[in-house]
Amino acid sequence: MDYLALFMEYLQVELGLSDNTRISYQRDLRIFCKALSISEDKLADVQRSQIIGYITKLKLQGRAAATIARKLAAIKAFYRFMITENYLQTDPAEAVEAGTKGVHLPKVLTEAEVRALLEAPDLSSAEGLRDRTMLEMLYATGMRVSELVTVKTASVNLSMRYVIAFGKGSKERIVPLGSVAAEYLQRYLTEARSKFLMENETDPETLFLGLGGQGLTRQRVWEIIKQYGRQAGISKTISPHVLRHSFATHLLDNGADLRSVQEMLGHADISTTQIYTHLTNKRLRSVYEKAHPRK
Secondary structure (H helix, E strand, O other), X not given: OOHHHHHHHHHHHOOOOOHXXXXXHHHHHHHHHHHHOOOHHHHHHOOHHHHHHHHHHHHHOOOOHHHHHHHHHHHHHHHHHHHHOXXXXXXXXXXXXXXXXXXXXXXXXXXXXXXXXXXXXXXXXXXXXXXXXXXXXXXXXXXXXXXXXXXXXXXXXXXXXXXXXXXXXXXXXXXXXXXXXXXXXXXXXXXXXXXXXXXXXXXXXXXXXXXXXXXXXHHHHHHHHHHHHHHOOOOOOOOHHHHHHHHHHHHHHOOOOXXXXXXXXXXXXXXXXXXXXXXXXXXXXXXHHHHOOOO
């Protein structure tokens, strides 16, 4: 039986996971099979000792703890599915641990760097106004780039200043829009968006469009942000996710509570959001070290 194909279908239909997550699980499970020298239809026969041996080998190879944890997460998810669907009675991955992943602090921009980035686009062109609006939205909402490129015009409410985002697992959430982001969004909709639409073509309803009236890809938005990062003279590696990290960190720095930030980011578990408190605590420690007379 092709258990891997059934698992992929389960992830899509039952759990509603994104294509990227499903592809990542599939890739990690195929690598697992190759490492054990088994075919995919033999995954049901894997023993706990084989999984432990695989994880141990990855550690001996010096693989990053986060990478090992991700690979084990795919294996655990697969065998939970096998138990749930009654293909197995015993879970061979149960109680297998990857060890600590450590605390990986996300990269963030300073508020000054964010301002420089936002001001980089040329507002005299339709593309520049579109790009400024995208940057403002990413920083104002903390949306993932995959959420940004799928936002529909109908998902934006400018009078109430919010946008509806569809996150991981097709979960919908309402994210507030700041006044500046709302202002640029209004300008983009009235002055620029129509210039990207092809004559006599049906409006695709996607909010942010590229030349030819097609929606932008995640990769294209990434390229746009990197380009403006260079123009702004920002030496840090920059990406859409860096703006998401900056959004969360700056909110916490300025007094927002963790639960509210969790909701805006669309995190299912608050422990995921708590990583940003490490950044804030690190910054507080730096201030303390510089300022306290008995540090």
